[in-house]
Amino acid sequence: MLFKSLIFFAALAPSALGCPEHENSKRSHLQGRQNPTVPGGNTTQNDWAYEASFNWGRINQSYRLCQTGTQQSPIALSLSNGLSLNHVPKFAYGGSIAGNFYNWGYGPAFTVTHDGDWTSHPSLSYDNKTVYLKGWHIHAPADHSVGGDRSKAELHLVHVDASGHEAAVLAIRLDPGNSNSAFFEQLPPMIGFDEMGVEEPMVIDFTAALESVLYFNEFWTYAGSLTSPPCHEGIRWFVARQTLFTGVGQMQDILGASTYSARAEQEVWQHRINE
Secondary structure (H helix, E strand, O other), X not given: OOOOHHHHHHHOOOOOOOOOOOOOOOOOOOOEOOOOOOHHHOOOXXXXXXXXXXXXXXXXXXXXXXXXXXXXXXXXXXXXXXXXXXXOOEEEOOOEEEEEEEEOOOOEEEEEOOOOOHHHOOEEEEOOEEEEEEEEEEEOOOOOEEOOEXXXXXXXXXXXXXXXXXXXXXXXXXEEOOOOOHHHHOOOOOOOOOOOOEOEEEEEEOHHHHHHOHHHOOEEEEEEEOOOOOOOEEEEEEEEOOOEEEOHHHHHHHHHOOOOOOOOOOOOOOOOOOO
């Protein structure tokens, strides 16, 4: 199916959400989306904004780590860093993956169907550790720059440990090319929007996305954090060297569906790039 109706996401205001927690995995039909970060689904206005991410640690004590952390994300990357020979990821994603497609308040997102057992999810392994796919979402523009260049968008595949705590993120930079991306062609038109958006159950095959970046055969990795408050650290980041190219129309739809959601790049400190 064509990826053409995402542009209607632009009507949805990012009034209540930070980086998505992907807590909408058990929905099985189209319905209005509730805010997963607020008990009962009631909405609230954020006290922070991506446009002022330099000040997050000063506006709320709960966000102190955003200001004082030693491994904050994102960071600038370059081929001068070299590429990683360590922490090489091995994928066990299988075929089509069921879940819910929706707007996370800042752009397109997808949450994997969850039955209570994280270890039943598609997984990847590195360093004798296995983590499980929770979902993906898009930031626009990209969080990470490479060689001083920031792509138009960035796809984050969020993985958790067996207890459901965020543990690793795979980052794939997105830019427009000359032909459509088979991965994004799977996404359906979005219809029946209400003020907070809707969720649409579907299955997605991740093969095209992973093939486009050679299954992270070349990548940068570092010890980092979440890129929105409260900026928890202890996240293993993998950033693919290759870019996933979309069609021009697909990128226009992504950007039309998105609201600015890139955190200011952080100074490198104890990130141990490629170590």
